[in-house]
Amino acid sequence: MAREECKALLDALNKTTACYHHLVLTVGGSADSQNLREELQKTRQKARELAVATGARLTVVLRDRSLVAEERAEFERLWVAFSGCLDLLEADMQRALALGAAFPLHAPRRPLVRTGVAGGSSAVAARALSARSLRHEAEGDFDVVDLPQLEREILQVGEMIDDMEMRVNVPRWTVQARQTAGAELLSSASAGASSAGAMSLEERSGSCDPSKALAATVFSAVVLVAVALALCVAKLS
Structure with missing residues (x-):
C-alpha cells in the first residue's frame, strides 16, 4: 500500500x-x-x-x-x-x-517583446x-x-x-536502475530494424517469380552466345 x-x-x-x-x-x-x-x-x-x-x-x-x-x-x-x-x-x-x-x-516602459495584439484602435480598445x-x-x-x-x-x-x-x-x-540507460530507445530501434528487415525479406522473396527467373536465364544465355559469335567473327576476319 x-x-x-x-x-x-x-x-x-x-x-x-x-x-x-x-x-x-x-x-x-x-x-x-x-x-x-x-x-x-x-x-x-x-x-x-x-x-x-x-x-x-x-x-x-x-x-x-x-x-x-x-x-x-x-x-x-x-x-x-x-x-x-x-x-x-x-x-x-x-x-x-x-x-x-x-x-x-x-510596466510604464515598452515591453521587450510584441504581445501579438493587432487591429484597429476600436478593436484593441474593446x-x-x-x-x-x-x-x-x-x-x-x-x-x-x-x-x-x-x-x-x-x-x-x-x-x-x-x-x-x-x-x-x-x-x-x-x-541501481531496473534497465540500462536508453533501453527503451534501443528496444524500439531494434524492433523497427527487425520489422524493416522482415519487410525487405518479404519484398525480396515476393519478387522471386519462377517464370521471371527462367526468362532472365534464357536472356543471359542469348547474350553469352552473341558475344561468343562476335569473338569468332572477329578472329576469322
Whole structure:
C-alpha cells in the first residue's frame, strides 16, 4: 500500500512539474498574460503541496529499519525520481522568476517583446476594456506581488531539498536502475530494424517469380552466345 501510494503521489508530482515547465516556456512571449501568471502560481503551489506530501511519505518509509532489501531498493528508486522532480521544479521556478522580472505585465516602459495584439484602435480598445481586464486592473499589478512570493518559495524548495538529504541519505549513484540507460530507445530501434528487415525479406522473396527467373536465364544465355559469335567473327576476319 505504501509503495502504490508513493508511486501515485510521484506520478502526480511528475505531471504537475511537467505542466509547470511548459507554462514557464511561454512567459515573455506573445501568449503571456496575467491569466498565464495566475496559472503559473496555481501550478507551482500544487507542485509544492505534492512535493511536501511525497517527501514526507517517502521519508517515513525509508527510515523504517525493518524494510527488506528488495523493498528498500524500490523506494530508493522512487526517492531518486522524486529528487529529480524537485531539482527540475526549482530550476523552472528560478527561470520563471528571471523571465517574470525581465517581462513585467504592467510596466510604464515598452515591453521587450510584441504581445501579438493587432487591429484597429476600436478593436484593441474593446479587447482592453473587457470585464476580465478591468478586474485585473482593479486588483493591481499581479507580478509585483507574485515575484517576491516566488522568490521566497524558491528558497523554501531549496531548503526542502537540503532537509531531504539530511533526513534520508540516498546517494543517487548508489541506486541501481531496473534497465540500462536508453533501453527503451534501443528496444524500439531494434524492433523497427527487425520489422524493416522482415519487410525487405518479404519484398525480396515476393519478387522471386519462377517464370521471371527462367526468362532472365534464357536472356543471359542469348547474350553469352552473341558475344561468343562476335569473338569468332572477329578472329576469322
